[in-house]
Amino acid sequence: MECRETxxxxxxxxxQRVYAQVDLGAIAENAKKLHKNTxxxxxxxxxxxxxxxxxxxxxxxxxxxxxxxxxxxAVATPEEAHALRAAGIAKPVVILGYAFPYSYxxxxxEKIRPTVFSPRDVDALEEGARRAGRPLTxxxxxxxxxxxxxxxxxxxxxxxxxxxxxxxxxSIEGIYTHFARAxxxxxxxxxxxxxxxxxxxxxxxxxxxxEIPVRHCSNxxxxxxxxxxxxxxxxxxIALYGIYPSGxxxxxxxxxxxxxxxxxxxxxxxxxxxxxxxxxxxTFTADRPMKIATIPVGYGDGYPRELSNRGWVLIHGRRAEIxxxxxxxxxxxxxxKIPEAAVGDKAVLLGQDGGEYLGVEELxxxxxxxxxELGCGIGARVPRVYTEKGRIVAYSDQNYPWx
Numbered sequence: 001m002e003c004r005e006t007x008x009x010x011x012x013x014x015x016q017r018v019y020a021q022v023d024l025g026a027i028a029e030n031a032k033k034l035h036k037n038t039x040x041x042x043x044x045x046x047x048x049x050x051x052x053x054x055x056x057x058x059x060x061x062x063x064x065x066x067x068x069x070x071x072x073x074a075v076a077t078p079e080e081a082h083a084l085r086a087a088g089i090a091k092p093v094v095i096l097g098y099a100f101p102y103s104y105x106x107x108x109x110e111k112i113r114p115t116v117f118s119p120r121d122v123d124a125l126e127e128g129a130r131r132a133g134r135p136l137t138x139x140x141x142x143x144x145x146x147x148x149x150x151x152x153x154x155x156x157x158x159x160x161x162x163x164x165x166x167x168x169x170x171s172i173e174g175i176y177t178h179f180a181r182a183x184x185x186x187x188x189x190x191x192x193x194x195x196x197x198x199x200x201x202x203x204x205x206x207x208x209x210x211e212i213p214v215r216h217c218s219n220x221x222x223x224x225x226x227x228x229x230x231x232x233x234x235x236x237x238i239a240l241y242g243i244y245p246s247g248x249x250x251x252x253x254x255x256x257x258x259x260x261x262x263x264x265x266x267x268x269x270x271x272x273x274x275x276x277x278x279x280x281x282x283t284f285t286a287d288r289p290m291k292i293a294t295i296p297v298g299y300g301d302g303y304p305r306e307l308s309n310r311g312w313v314l315i316h317g318r319r320a321e322i323x324x325x326x327x328x329x330x331x332x333x334x335x336x337k338i339p340e341a342a343v344g345d346k347a348v349l350l351g352q353d354g355g356e357y358l359g360v361e362e363l364x365x366x367x368x369x370x371x372x373e374l375g376c377g378i379g380a381r382v383p384r385v386y387t388e389k390g391r392i393v394a395y396s397d398q399n400y401p402w403x
Contacts, residue, residue, distance in 0.1 A: 011395060015383050018264045018297045021351070022055045024063045025388040026242055026257040033254050034223050034236050035069045042230040043069050045094065045216065047237035048084070049076035054302075054375030055241055055260055058087040059386045059394050065091055071214075071233055078103035081112040094139055094174070096235075098149060104128025108136040113173060117141045117151045119160055122167065129169035138164065139174035139214070142200055144193040146180040153200035162208055174214035174233075175201070182221035183245035190222070194229050221245040224254055238372055243360050246371075258359060260375055261351030262303075262382075266315070266343050268294040269335065278332050279324025284309055292323060293335045295347050300328040302377035303349065306367035313347050316340060317354025320347075350374075 048057035072092030099114040101124035109132040129136040143150030151157035182190040220239035242258035320333040335341040364371040383397035
């Protein structure tokens, strides 16, 4: 929700337990850098599935929609696509996952592009389009090595393309594939997938005299390190949010800016003596006098329980080690060496605090999680605050209905 800055300053007082801050300026800057890394004619498809990887799909789509090099947005489900349309997003929306037949009429009516790959769905696609009174625009998925969804790049796949082309209720706008291993240092597998896809495109053109206008295969890793795979579109996903797809990715050419921070505040501080334990199961026992702080955030908010006894939180620009097991709604941290720590002080769970930084990559490695998971896992009870150039411009706090 957009708001006046004074209104947001007041609302922040109600977010003391926890809030996520999303830098829309960083996301726009990352989009610009990613586009600069592609061919001049290539446009971006901004991937905002899973609520924009936990950052917030609607505020992000609103911020990026005006970019002239942005083709549109990609989501995973019809419901995610509809949410963008309901928020006023007008640019093309492509569903990358399977759309079930119940959604076809709505997709045609709202000009949302489903991914198609199965002959058994053609009749239902046509029926949904007829009920909506307009053709359904689709993108064809081609299986080249991921073995998830998609048509095989063979005679049977060619027949499927011809079936779609011959339908008066289906309009083929795009065709794409997806790299399975482009985020690895060795690009042999990704190059093979690209070649397979290109060969199938050539087969379609030669045997069906059909050149599908929108072709795409690059994901974030492809954008960063496979310029030969640019084509008409590239799909900017995790990199849009300032996170590199893997530790194998080079960072020198395209320096991304992380967009997500997570904040809380200290609610209690107490001294413990040697021999006293902390948290469920007593998995940490003090061997010296210590001062511990309680932070009112836990795995119920999407904060990884796997950071128990191994993670950090930043307080006054210094690292405080997490002690004991992270609970559903709280965890404890060692502030013995931060004597000025006091109840009410800000705790940075993710982001920058002075000269210290806790990033998604570090926390994911510590917790044994995939780096895509952390943002996606931040729950609905965590308000989001959206900023640009240091100013608060919007918020999302669906679980604060009384405000």
